[in-house]
Amino acid sequence: MKQIDSATLNQWYVIQSCTDLTQTRPRHTRLLGSDILAERLDDGGLSVWLLSATGEQMRQLPVRECYDYVWTTMGAPEGEVFSMPEFYEEGRRMVVCGIATVQTSPGRIIENFLDMSHFPFVHIDVLGAEPETEVNNYKVNLRKDVNELWATECGFYQPKAMASATEGIEVDYQYRVANPFAAILYKTCPGRDDAMDLVGILPQPLDETNCDIHYFMLVFDDVNSDQELIQFQQGILMQDRIILENQRPRELPLERGAEITIRADAASIQYRRWIKDMGIGFGTL
Numbered sequence: 001m002k003q004i005d006s007a008t009l010n011q012w013y014v015i016q017s018c019t020d021l022t023q024t025r026p027r028h029t030r031l032l033g034s035d036i037l038a039e040r041l042d043d044g045g046l047s048v049w050l051l052s053a054t055g056e057q058m059r060q061l062p063v064r065e066c067y068d069y070v071w072t073t074m075g076a077p078e079g080e081v082f083s084m085p086e087f088y089e090e091g092r093r094m095v096v097c098g099i100a101t102v103q104t105s106p107g108r109i110i111e112n113f114l115d116m117s118h119f120p121f122v123h124i125d126v127l128g129a130e131p132e133t134e135v136n137n138y139k140v141n142l143r144k145d146v147n148e149l150w151a152t153e154c155g156f157y158q159p160k161a162m163a164s165a166t167e168g169i170e171v172d173y174q175y176r177v178a179n180p181f182a183a184i185l186y187k188t189c190p191g192r193d194d195a196m197d198l199v200g201i202l203p204q205p206l207d208e209t210n211c212d213i214h215y216f217m218l219v220f221d222d223v224n225s226d227q228e229l230i231q232f233q234q235g236i237l238m239q240d241r242i243i244l245e246n247q248r249p250r251e252l253p254l255e256r257g258a259e260i261t262i263r264a265d266a267a268s269i270q271y272r273r274w275i276k277d278m279g280i281g282f283g284t285l
C-alpha cells in the first residue's frame, strides 16, 4: 500500500455517533487502512486505539466528542474539528442518520455530493425532475482564512426538497466543504424564510476505495419524526450509492482534464484543485 500523505493523516474523522458508542457496544472499525478500536470507558470518556495486524493495542489516538459524533485522527491536526454554530441554535434538531457503507473513495463521495446535475436523473421526482435539468450558474470560492471551499448561489427546482416539503419549490443551495472529506449542504427550509436546513456527510475512509459515510440532518422540522427524516435521507443516499459504486476509477483523478467537465462542474473542478494543492494523495489518482 502506498504511503499515506500527511494532509490526509492530519484530518479529524468521524468514526461513530456518540449515542451508538456505549460500554457494551465498542466500535471495531478501520481508518485509512488501519484497524482501530473505539471504546466507552466507565467514567463516560472514550479511548480510541490503533491496532496492529494481529489486534494488539499499539497507540492511543486523539479523540473528540463533537456534534453528537466521535472524531479521531491518525495524525496531528492543526486545529479542532470545524465549527458548526448551527448545531447550537435553538429549535434545530440534530438527526444522526446512521452509516452507509459505500465502495468508493472519499473524494468521489464529496464530489457527488457537490454535483447538482444528477438530481433530475438520479433523485427522480424528489430532488429534481425532467425537463428542469439545467444547473444555473453558481459561484465557487475558496475561503482562504478558514481553508474551506464554498459553492453559493446555487438554485434548483425540486419536487420534494426535504421530508417536510409538501409541494415543489425553487430551492436555494449552498455547499460548504469544511475539510477535504467533510461536506455540508445548506438548503431552503420549507416553511421558514429566515433559516436554512443542513445536511452533512462525513465519510470515514476505511481504505482508499471503501468508506462508511456518516450522515446527518440539522433541521427545523416539527412535523416529521426522526425516523421519517432518516428514511428520506437514506433513500437519497441509496440512490447515490448505485452511481458511486459504478464510477471508475474509484479513486478521484486529480490531473487536469482527466475527465470531461461541463460548466456545472465548477465546484468539482475547484474541489479537485484544492485537495491537490493541499497534498491529498489518499484515494486519488
Ligand SMILES: [Fe+2]
Binding pocket: 112, 113, 118, 122, 123, 236, 240
Ligand atoms: Fe445525489
